[in-house]
Amino acid sequence: MKSLLLVAVGVGTLAAITGAAWLMRPTVDEQFAQCTGSAVAGGDIGGPFELVSETGETVTDADVITKPSLVYFGYTFCPDVCPLDSARNAEAIYLLEEQGVDAQAVFISVDPQRDTPEVVRDFTDVFHDDMIGLTGSEEQVAAASRAYRTYYRAEPADDPYYLVDHSTQTYLVLPEHGFVEFFRREATAEQIAQTTACFSAAAG
Template structure:
């Protein structure tokens, strides 16, 4: 009787181990990220999820009235890409506005253009921007200030997508520059 009980426990342990392994193996695999979207770039030209395919991609969601996080992240992202030289030439970078009411294509183009010629701004109708942000698991919320003024609370990580548009990882706000560049290099290696 005891040997039967031990045998059952061993089989149960093996089954739980296999299920745990299978769960983490599937969680660690890249999965398609986001959903189809139709917005505009800083020049007012249509842009869709197709822009995130065929090359490694870095995507940051922010807004032009941001006092610190957004300009810092854009500046750092541009610096990381420059520091990679030819190794990072295939990475495409995008800044998606979470404040499309104020961030028109022209405003966005000027804002991003003052920091980088490697980063493309994306904006559009507020409902479409919200749909895209939700699909990409990005949080944002309008936070009232004095009078009619407001700011935006938002996710402050750079999303990394591989050449198929699959989620590859993130670069956190304030992450060490060497670590950020190493992540971008791994992204390029993945393709």
């Protein structure tokens, strides 16, 4: 009975996350219509945030989103998903560099208790020298997560090896336009690079 209950809870959580992802599809105007397969009206995603950079400086979204950005919420102690997604996002940036498209990857920690600026810097530097790592206070991280409608929940912190359950979509955010697209985990680096290049060209 207990195992069936856990399965039911897991399926319910997955359905909720999948449903939330569908509802947050951006409303894409004609300027970007050719860059996305479909658009469904949803609420506002993204917007102002204040976090701490990997160099220890307090920064805002205006300081960070200065070029097409692949924004991902995760944490450095993540055993599998975050490193894989970060590596894929970094690969997409390398592919864009080869095409002459100036873009960047941004990693926002949802584990501020362990992820100091130094820890986040060491993590992001593994994947790309220019990947921007951000952390902050619990309040700052929660506010950024709310802005992007992400989900995260840490296990009891009395265990130093606690894990953090979190959503895994990557957001494409453009300066002056904000959030325009998101990518699920199954998206490849090539697909992300192609879509990002299209949005970048359309943005002018």
